[in-house]
Amino acid sequence: MHNDPPQPATEVLRPGECWDLLRVVSVGHLAVMVDDHPEIFPVNYKVDDEFLVFRTGEGTKLRSAGGHSAVALEADGFDASTRTAWSVLVKGHAVVLEPSPELLTGVGLTLFPWQAGQKDHFVRVVPASVTGRRFGVTSPLTWWNQLDVAPRAAGG
Incomplete structure (x- = not known):
C-alpha cells in the first residue's frame, strides 16, 4: 500500500507549449519504418519555425526518412527544481532538403551532430x-515494498 499524496493529473500541453519545450533540448528520437518494421534513431535537431531539422549521413535513416513515409520524433525533458518531466511527440513526414545558402547560414549554422562523420x-x-x-515525477521510494527484497538463505 502506498501512502504518498495523490499526484496531480498529467497536464496535456498546447502546441505552442510543445514547440517552446522542443526548443529547450536538442536531442530526440526519430522513428521511421524500415522494411515494414519501426526503427528508432537518436538525432540532434533544431526547431526552425514550426519544423524540426536534423543532419544525417548516407544510410538507413536517410533512405527511410525521405519520401512520404510517416515519421515521428519524440523529445523529453526534466526540471529537477519542480520534479516535473515532459514528453513531446511530433508526427508527420520528412523531406530531404537541398543545400542552400539560407539553410547553411540559418538553422544549419548551429546544427552540430554529436557523432563524428x-x-x-x-x-x-x-x-x-x-x-x-507534463507530469510530476514520483519518488522511487513510492515503488519500494517488501516484495522487492529477495529471500535469503539462512547464514548467507
Whole structure:
C-alpha cells in the first residue's frame, strides 16, 4: 500500500507549449519504418519555425526518412527544481532538403551532430500533429515494498 499524496493529473500541453519545450533540448528520437518494421534513431535537431531539422549521413535513416513515409520524433525533458518531466511527440513526414545558402547560414549554422562523420544531408520533419504531456515525477521510494527484497538463505 502506498501512502504518498495523490499526484496531480498529467497536464496535456498546447502546441505552442510543445514547440517552446522542443526548443529547450536538442536531442530526440526519430522513428521511421524500415522494411515494414519501426526503427528508432537518436538525432540532434533544431526547431526552425514550426519544423524540426536534423543532419544525417548516407544510410538507413536517410533512405527511410525521405519520401512520404510517416515519421515521428519524440523529445523529453526534466526540471529537477519542480520534479516535473515532459514528453513531446511530433508526427508527420520528412523531406530531404537541398543545400542552400539560407539553410547553411540559418538553422544549419548551429546544427552540430554529436557523432563524428560526414553528415551532409539536412532533413526537415513536417508535422501533421504535435502533442505533449507534463507530469510530476514520483519518488522511487513510492515503488519500494517488501516484495522487492529477495529471500535469503539462512547464514548467507
